[in-house]
Amino acid sequence: MAEQFILARENGRSIPKEDRIFGISNRAKEAIRQKGADAVVNGTIGALLDDDGKLIVLESVDEVFRQLAPEDYAEYAPIGGLATFREAVQKAAFGNHVPEGYKQAIATPGGTGSLRNVISAYSSPGDQVLTSDWHWAPYNTIAGEIGRSVATFQFFDENRAFNAGSFASKVAELLANQGSLVIILNTPAHNPTGYSLTLQDWDKVIGILCEEAKCGKAIALLIDAAYIDFAGDEDEYREFLPKLAALPENVLPVMAYSLSKTYTLYGARCGAMICIAKTPEIAEEFKRVCEFSSRGTWSNSAKLAQVILTKIYEDPELLKRVDEEREKYRNMLIARGTAFSEEAEKVGLEIVPFDAGFFVSVPCEDPDALSKKLEEQDIFLVPLKMGIRVSVASLSEEKCRRLPEAIKKTME
Ligand SMILES: Cc1ncc(COP(=O)(O)O)c(C=O)c1O
Numbered sequence: 001m002a003e004q005f006i007l008a009r010e011n012g013r014s015i016p017k018e019d020r021i022f023g024i025s026n027r028a029k030e031a032i033r034q035k036g037a038d039a040v041v042n043g044t045i046g047a048l049l050d051d052d053g054k055l056i057v058l059e060s061v062d063e064v065f066r067q068l069a070p071e072d073y074a075e076y077a078p079i080g081g082l083a084t085f086r087e088a089v090q091k092a093a094f095g096n097h098v099p100e101g102y103k104q105a106i107a108t109p110g111g112t113g114s115l116r117n118v119i120s121a122y123s124s125p126g127d128q129v130l131t132s133d134w135h136w137a138p139y140n141t142i143a144g145e146i147g148r149s150v151a152t153f154q155f156f157d158e159n160r161a162f163n164a165g166s167f168a169s170k171v172a173e174l175l176a177n178q179g180s181l182v183i184i185l186n187t188p189a190h191n192p193t194g195y196s197l198t199l200q201d202w203d204k205v206i207g208i209l210c211e212e213a214k215c216g217k218a219i220a221l222l223i224d225a226a227y228i229d230f231a232g233d234e235d236e237y238r239e240f241l242p243k244l245a246a247l248p249e250n251v252l253p254v255m256a257y258s259l260s261k262t263y264t265l266y267g268a269r270c271g272a273m274i275c276i277a278k279t280p281e282i283a284e285e286f287k288r289v290c291e292f293s294s295r296g297t298w299s300n301s302a303k304l305a306q307v308i309l310t311k312i313y314e315d316p317e318l319l320k321r322v323d324e325e326r327e328k329y330r331n332m333l334i335a336r337g338t339a340f341s342e343e344a345e346k347v348g349l350e351i352v353p354f355d356a357g358f359f360v361s362v363p364c365e366d367p368d369a370l371s372k373k374l375e376e377q378d379i380f381l382v383p384l385k386m387g388i389r390v391s392v393a394s395l396s397e398e399k400c401r402r403l404p405e406a407i408k409k410t411m412e
Helices: 020-035 059-066 070-074 083-094 110-122 138-145 164-177 199-215 241-246 280-295 304-314 316-347 367-376 397-411
Strands: 102-108 128-132 149-153 180-186 218-224 251-258 271-277 359-363 387-391
Touching (some): 020 367, 070 304, 083 102, 083 251, 110 180, 110 271, 164 180, 164 199, 271 280, 316 397, 367 387
Parallel strands (some): 128 149, 218 251
Antiparallel strands (some): 102 271
């Protein structure tokens, strides 16, 4: 593939000429420009939009932003983040279900930064990182950038349930072949399927990891919680957290928390990696290694959203307003997802097990061909390896209701 590049080095990565999602999204925007928004379905966008296709920004958060002083955003933040942010983000991430253990939170540029640094800290070059077969494609990019790759287990078994058997055998296989293992579980409201691990699924995951950890190797369990506040009741969807305490010392749970969706601060690039360690030494090591990596990648993270979160958690009234405002939009999102899955069932369109969140996935044989045919009808969705992804976050309930039939007909 050397001829693809003039001066740049490919270094084992597969670097496309155009980001696929942005390519489709651009064609969707062009169609909207020519034919009008009503005539086009743009289900490609990974952000919450209102029924007119406009980005939703929480007003309560925006008000805090507008009251900031220049030093709140212009000044450098410490490498690991403001001390007040490191406290506040743990409250935001854990809510009323604080897991037992020694916690350290380090600021990152979005959840993406957490993924990058945890992979870097707990795996070695050449290692494989484990996640489900349905997964957010950038995991491959993030791992590939630092000389790792992604291995997958089957997310669902033939009964459309979490495939604990496949998970167990992949964990065992990888641990037999490498010195440590990073596992990424994106839950609740998984991208691209909308699946949330149930409490029973979590019991299985924890049981398997307790067993596999007997080999003594290090396992980092990275919980990608980017959509945790859009799955449903914030409290209920955090009930799994105390279960993590059952893991042995050599399994380190880390939550990759993001402010992108929860506070509609996508572009402010703020998140945190939060470890829940069994010993203070393991927590301290996490902090030391991850801060070192931060210094060598993005240096310090942007201060702006760290200050915003601090201010929200310093003011109970404001926090209440933010939570209530988000709840209103979350209910809107849930209604869209429900509309899509209800209609899919009615018209006999198979979807991947869905619970909640920004996306629904439709399994199919040839996702590229299906997506192309849909584009001819001005329906823009994202083709994945095993199906197509519909962003219900970016479509009105009415469009979500109409879409399953159109997809079903096109498939036939
Ligand atoms: C599954 C998943 N993880 C992590 C992220 C990280 O987003 P950010 O870096 O904006 O926090 C996203 C964003 O789309 C995502 O879909």
